[in-house]
Amino acid sequence: MVRNIDRFKDFQEKRMAIFSEVVKRYWNGNLEDSKDLNSLARDIREKYDFLEEDMPFIKDHIRVAMGLNPKTNYEFSDEIEIIKNSREVAKPIISKIEGPCEYCDEESCTCKGTCKYEAHIYRRSKGPVIEEGKCLTCGECSNGCDFGALVDKIEFVPLIDLLKDKNTKVYASIAPSIAGQFGKNVTLGQMRTALKLLGFEDMVEVALFADILTIKEAFEVINLVKTEDDFYLTSCCCPVWFNMVKKNYPKLFEHMPPSVSPMIASGRFLKELYKDIKVVFISPCTAKKAEAKEPDLKGDIDFVLTFRELKEIFKTLNIDPEKLKGDDKDQASFAGRLYGRTGGVSFSVKTIVNRLEPRRLIKLKSKKIHGVKACKETLEELSNNEKVDYNFVEGMGCVGGCVGGPRTNIPMNEATNILNETGEDSLIMTPFDNMNLMKILKELGIERIEDIVEENRVSQLLKRQ
Known part of the structure; x- marks a missing residue:
């Protein structure tokens, strides 16, 4: 029947x-x-x-x-x-x-x-x-x-009651891959206005904290990759990549520094700067919901929404970002905004490594892998001690990177092009040029960029506990 x-x-x-x-x-x-x-x-x-x-x-x-x-x-x-x-x-x-x-x-x-x-x-x-x-x-x-x-x-x-509570300040922390997800011509400033109408205190680009982590990872590459046999697995961004290495390749996990993701860093820094606030991360990623609930990270991000969910929320509450006046602020660099697509992390870190040590003998040679199958193949290659021609591995669980996430609103190729354009629109080229970053570091007691890898409050915020 x-x-x-x-x-x-x-x-x-x-x-x-x-x-x-x-x-x-x-x-x-x-x-x-x-x-x-x-x-x-x-x-x-x-x-x-x-x-x-x-x-x-x-x-x-x-x-x-x-x-x-x-x-x-x-x-x-x-x-x-x-x-x-x-x-x-x-x-x-x-x-x-x-x-x-x-x-x-x-x-x-x-x-x-x-x-x-x-x-x-x-x-x-x-x-x-x-x-x-x-x-x-x-x-x-x-x-x-x-x-x-x-x-x-x-x-x-x-989250609704918190957004309506005048005594509670809720900040929206947005992933770089948000570019174009709510309309091809919708600017980050218009998204800030839309989120404020929803009840958020303000919107912050996670790419700003990607800038901070880029500098940290650049210093780590310089300190850890000193011979032709050394290699570095970036721990930034993708919880699928991070957990795949941690759960299944413990030996390789030793090559992954204990840095938090830009998402977690955004929550920690915001809560350090503004007391008694809530932070909501907005991205295309389901895995970020789980990352925010890991025992050593719990409380850094209070809630996670996806682009698909936020689109439905805007539609339900009659908020159209495209019709709003933009509240534009350049918070992140071109390099930091590229974290939303495959190759963005590698490009950003390499930019800083070359700036710190332009005559470096061991050049950063990156391998950019995306999609779980490709990530697994590369990890198997490394675990079998095969000879490789790269020393920096950037892994992302979704094909195309975050722009190819499961809860996006537009096709990956279109999202990649718009993200690249949004990155180019930034008046800030590299993390070193980001005065927003320097202002935050100074508020937390860091006077020199080199101190980011020393034992201090900033390094604690960037480290998994």
């Missing part, structure tokens, strides 16, 4: 519609108890021709849209109370929603083979089983599941 599954198809779009309705009702004060949640679930059922037997599935998607865990077959009870008292979204990031897998043909299953790590993380039973110890939270499975069986939590609803 063939069972009708049309109501589950194209669920990625339906999922965003559910999220939009949750946001609208909670924002307007129309989602206050379990009665309101049940009313929402019934409206969703009728709108998309779901069956009564699908109600647990619908309710779990409402929970996930609120940043909560699915419960399966449980009625709504204290969800609103939890949200109002919550100041964080807990693990796991990727959840399985019961229901649609029983209709799915295993051979043509949309989530089959989507795991970037290719490590049999998902076993087939009645649907996939997520092995949390192996999952890199790259988001490819949830992005590829058309039936809504695999899904990542959305962290905006617990």
